[in-house]
Amino acid sequence: MSSHAEEPTRRDFLTIAGSAFAAVGGAMALWPFIAQMNPDASTQALASVEVDLTPVKEGQAITVMWRGKPVFIRNRTPEEIQKAVATPVNDLPDPEPDNARVKKGHENWLVLVGICTHLGCIPKGQSLNDVKGDYDGWFCPCHGSHYDTSGRIRKGPAPRNLEVPTYEFVSDTKIRIG
Amino acid sequence: MTTHQSTYEPKSSAEKWLDERLPIMRMMHAQFVDYPTPRNLNYLWTFGGILTVVLGLQILTGVVLAMHYIPSATEAFDSVERIRRDVNYGWLIRNLHAVGASMFFLAVYVHLFRGLYYGSYKAPREVLWIIGVIIYLVMMATAFLGYTLPWGQMSFWGATVITNFFSAIPLVGESIVQWLWGGYAVSGVTLNRFYSLHYLLPFVLAGLVVLHIWALHVAGQNNPTGIEPQTKSETVPMSPYAVAKDFVGMAVFAILFAWFVFFVPDYLGHADNYNQANPLVTPPHIVPEWYFLPFYAILRAIPSKLGGVVAMFGAIAILAFIPWLDTSRVRSTKYRPLYRWFFWLFVFTCLALGYLGSKPAEGTYVTWARVFTFYYFAHFLIVMPIIGVIETPSKMPRSISEAVLGKKGNGVSAVSPASATAAAEKR
Helix, strand or coil: CCCCCCCCCHHHHHHHHHHHHHHHHHHHHHHHHHHCCCCCHHHHHCCCEEEECCCCCCCCEEEEEECCEEEEEEECCHHHHHHHHHCCHHHCCCCCCHHHCCCCCCCCEEEEECCCCCCCCCCECCCCCCCCCCCEEEEECCCCEEEECCCCEEECCCCCCCCCCCEEEEECCEEEEC | CCCCCCCCCCCCHHHHHHHHHCCHHHHHHHHHCCCEEECCCCHHHHHHHHHHHHHHHHHHHHHHHHCCCCCCCCCHHHHHHHHHHCCCCHHHHHHHHHHHHHHHHHHHHHHHHHHHHCCCCCCCCHHHHHHHHHHHHHHHHHHHHHHHCCCEHHHHHHHHHHHHHHHHCCCCHHHHHHHHHCCCCCCHHHHHHHHHHHHHHHHHHHHHHHHHHHHHHHHCCCCCCCCCCCCHHHEEEHHHHHHHHHHHHHHHHHHHHHHHHHHCCCCCCCHHHHCECCCCCCCCCCCCCHHHHHHHHHHHHCCCHHHHHHHHHHHHHHHHHHHHHCCCCCCCHHHCHHHHHHHHHHHHHHHHHHHHHCCCCCCHHHHHHHHHHHHHHHHHHHHHHHHHHHCCCCCCCCCHHHHHHHHHCCCHHHHHHHHHHHHHHHC
16 A cells, blocks of 8 residues: 555556546447437337318317327318417417418318327327317317417417427328328 | 344254254244334334235235136227136136225325324335335336236226327337337237236336335335334334234225125226227227326316326326325424425325316316326425424424323323433434
């Protein structure tokens, strides 16, 4: 042992360098055990679906599955569109104009991931006799979030609007989600 | 207590042979046979033993259920039904396991409130208390994971709601949730990993229980007076005294347990969980199991997603800080006339939050949930520190002997001076 305690020795250096090396190595060895829990290749492969919109009449809605999640597709009535457009954007908890949530030229089609942004329940409002909430859109029964006819959060604990998935119109009556 | 010497004497040559190589019998004898326990422990102190037995029973029934259960999204639901209907005694073992979870929490709540009332968290038992809080947290995780396994509607949507708590974390929340799910929603992949972890955690619990008992046997047990034993006469050997009392407590507890198992096995569950999981339909009213309801009420009382989740986890985390939040010099609430009122108010608050958690989150239910959530935190952050300082404790006995024998009127003065000297010698 060195008599000068405050003077770093070769052994101190080796201890620190060795521990640091072991720590980095340990963290790297741990990574596969953490990463294995992420979505696997087969899950990621189910990335896109095509949906034919012809059977959906005005005022109706359908639900399709995409990546294990329900996607709401609603053919909105002119009144519903009018209501969504007329809402002052600044009053909203998550301000977003209606035209940013639909495709130009297809304003009647609203496509949303049907998962409440609060804690992941499926909001009600898809079938005709469902409770649609105070804003005629969707209502989440779990913790009472109300969404409007543009799928925007209006009232309740949910922090964000219903998510609009990436999608495009392949033809006038067909969309591809994902 | 730490200085306690075992009176173990190996009787046979085989015992002597083992004792020289691994003195495990000596250790067990010292810790569980002639271990000194305060002579005035009441029946609330039997719940530690009850909890150990319930954990053992959960592991036993769980291992048996794992022999028949299939952790797959398509087969899990049916395999649980097969256990209930076709497997020999499957109905009994499955009911014991499902009711056992509720009984585990019932016993842990009695145990926890007993610790709160008699100040069992105060020095030198802080580490003991904190290990207890960790056990409680791991228990909650285990119960949640287990509830997912039958793959009914409540299983599925409970799992969805609870894993979504983590999506409240800014920036990385979404990635964490997908990491937990192994997909973009709760699925069979999620079920498999939950099953694996549900099998693992009880053994973690068992390890934590060993640490909990170790910490308990270093500090010694608290007792209803909150005064440390000062003489040998104030303690009795654990066996047969405390052990016999534990058995009485267990027998009474077992009657309640058996009543649920044999007569109303589904009373504590939800009818919705006998519908198979459907990712497209959320049940109209999602409620967790009864033992999570107070925390669920706190979650919903806060009108912000992140805030609600933080408050809910905070409600559990705050328990770990109680040893330092309580400023009183007196341990037992028996001698705290002012704090006693607040203690019972806190008990009422927890029950009220439990009731509110079972109700839909609307109207006056939310208002009341906010009032009680406020008191839940105020009890620890405001009441405990302040009352400890301003309160004048009632007159305390000088020792356990005085507390026990004082009731009979005589013999107090004869015991006290002796115990006082003994206490002085010990220091």
